Amino acid sequence: MKLNKHVSLAILAAGMMTFACGGGGNETQKSGESTTAPAPAEEKQTPGEKNKDNPDFVKGLALVKENDCPSCHMVERKIVGPSYAEVADKYEYNDENVETLASRVIAGNVGEWGEIPMPAHxxxxxxDAEQMVKYVLLLK
Structure with a gap:
């Protein structure tokens, strides 16, 4: 009889420890699942944050600000011409597109984004035009 009493006390003590250590909650866990909290979702960086050390991005941004580009274009919103984000979405970043778009900036263009012409520069x-186009295309 003494053995049964000791076994009962041991079972009671183990149960109390389990409950005290968090094992007595109502949550159920499937076999093989981890009890650790999931890793926080990776924060999405803006193109500016992602490219802050890219010399093409930095030089292009400076040139855009020095010229009259902001009078017709914004990063995320259409003003007179398309937003830079729209241009970046439409054109892949490659040498051919950089050259084509830079020539349009210099010569001017109409019809790609509607009937309002982009004046020649x-x-x-x-x-410099290519550097500015690289900045815009890096906004993707």
Whole structure:
């Protein structure tokens, strides 16, 4: 009889420890599942945060700000011309598109984004226009 009393006390003690250590809750867990909390979702970086150290992005942004681009374009919102984000969504970042778009910036263009013409920028060098286009395309 003494053995049964000791066994009963041991079972009672084990049950109390289990409950005290968090094992007595109503939550159920499937076999093989982890009890650790899931990792926090990775924060999505803005293109500016993602490209802050990219020299093409930094130089292009500076050139865009120095020129008259902001009078017709914004990053996320259409003003007179398309937003930079719309351009980045439409064109893949590659050498051919950079060259094509830079030539349109210099020569001016109409019809790609509606009937409002983009004025020519003949005083802009090809290198600067390409740098600005790279900035815009990196906003994707």
């Amino acid at each position: 003949p005083n802009l060098s090809k290198e």
